[in-house]
Amino acid sequence: MVKLSVPGIPKSLSPLPSSPPIPIPQAVERVSAFLSPGNAVVLTGAGVSVDSGIRAYRGHDGRYLNPNYKPIFYQELVDPTPTGHLFRQRYWSRSYLGYPPVRDALPNPIHYSLAALQHTGHCRSLITQNVDGLHKKASPSEEVRRRILELHGTLFIVHCKHGHTWDRDSYQERLEALNPLWQPLAEKVGRELRRNPDGDVEVEGMDFASFNIPPCERCAADGVNETVIKPNVTFFGESIHEPLKDQSYRLVEEASRMLIVGTTMATYSAFRLIRHALGLDKPVLLLNVGPTRADSLPAVEKIELPAGDVIRNVAQALCATEAQTDPVLRTLLTSGVVRAAKTGDRGAG
Numbered sequence: 001m002v003k004l005s006v007p008g009i010p011k012s013l014s015p016l017p018s019s020p021p022i023p024i025p026q027a028v029e030r031v032s033a034f035l036s037p038g039n040a041v042v043l044t045g046a047g048v049s050v051d052s053g054i055r056a057y058r059g060h061d062g063r064y065l066n067p068n069y070k071p072i073f074y075q076e077l078v079d080p081t082p083t084g085h086l087f088r089q090r091y092w093s094r095s096y097l098g099y100p101p102v103r104d105a106l107p108n109p110i111h112y113s114l115a116a117l118q119h120t121g122h123c124r125s126l127i128t129q130n131v132d133g134l135h136k137k138a139s140p141s142e143e144v145r146r147r148i149l150e151l152h153g154t155l156f157i158v159h160c161k162h163g164h165t166w167d168r169d170s171y172q173e174r175l176e177a178l179n180p181l182w183q184p185l186a187e188k189v190g191r192e193l194r195r196n197p198d199g200d201v202e203v204e205g206m207d208f209a210s211f212n213i214p215p216c217e218r219c220a221a222d223g224v225n226e227t228v229i230k231p232n233v234t235f236f237g238e239s240i241h242e243p244l245k246d247q248s249y250r251l252v253e254e255a256s257r258m259l260i261v262g263t264t265m266a267t268y269s270a271f272r273l274i275r276h277a278l279g280l281d282k283p284v285l286l287l288n289v290g291p292t293r294a295d296s297l298p299a300v301e302k303i304e305l306p307a308g309d310v311i312r313n314v315a316q317a318l319c320a321t322e323a324q325t326d327p328v329l330r331t332l333l334t335s336g337v338v339r340a341a342k343t344g345d346r347g348a349g
């Protein structure tokens with residue numbers, strides 16, 4: 001069993017000199033040539049959502065952008081004791097505040113451009129480490145959505161420890177109804193409070209112990225007050241579910257090449273997919289700014305530029321002919337808003 005560890009770039013990698021920067025037109029040409037044979041698998045991370053206003057974990061030098069960020073571990077979140085309950089109160093209070101901006105975030109040009117490349121078959125499938133749902137939001141069809149694998153799960157589904165599931169919006173309403181005193185704080189989110197890409201918020205001076213966790217209603221019907229409740233997101237210290245892991249390997253095997261966008265590959269679940277591709281002699285191209293865990297793999301070709309400067313032009317170059325007769329494609333190639341994160345940092349996660 002492989003477990004997620006806290007994202008970390010090995011210290012020794014951080015000071016490595018970056019690849020020499022290349023001009024954007026040259027990068028566009030290179031990535032276009034790489035994708036033109038078709039049937040690529042794309043692997044994305046937090047870096048692709050930064051332009052949607054969702055903060056990346058890490059800046060260009062590999063340090064946490066938010067030095068106070070302490071992830072909650074799986075073992076803490078599902079611990080049935082009163083200590084565990086306190087962790088869940090901390091998690092759900094912060095998640096209650098952090099969820100609306102993630103829910104309301106819109107795909108940016110990177111999401112739409114990758115969706116266009118999936119629509120045309122240049123990129124057959126997409127594996128994302130993001131839990132923000134933005135790739136699916138940008139998808140033009142069920143056919144494209146089916147070929148998106150959310151490796152670390154999704155924020156938009158919640159479950160109790162007995163496997164009862166429901167959608168996050170309905171749970172958000174129950175969180176709000178049970179915690180009226182927290183509602184004024186929700187309005188501050190995005191202005192004063194720091195938000196992390198998993199919808200978690202930094203709150204100071206609030207007593208988590210006052211936060212009410214709505215129990216599972218289906219367990220309640222059986223007379224059980226079940227408050228061990230968790231989003232369908234893989235937490236640090238939690239194993240990736242086997243079917244997801246198997247599927248991610250299969251997508252790599254079915255593809256002829258791998259494009260990696262906006263990730264430092266800090267989680268092992270993503271890093272091992274690159275190694276799998278390399279082991280099968282598939283070419284791997286990485287588009288990211290800053291040090292990454294893949295820097296230790298010389299077979300990986302690296303272009304050190306923000307994806308936002310490159311991918312839209314790549315999609316336009318590769319899809320130009322088809323776009324003349326496909327209005328769906330034309331829309332994808334012109335959609336997406338850029339909403340810079342507060343720090344203005346476009347690092348990867």
Ligand SMILES: [Zn+2]
Nearest residue numbers: 160164216219
């Ligand atoms: Zn239940």
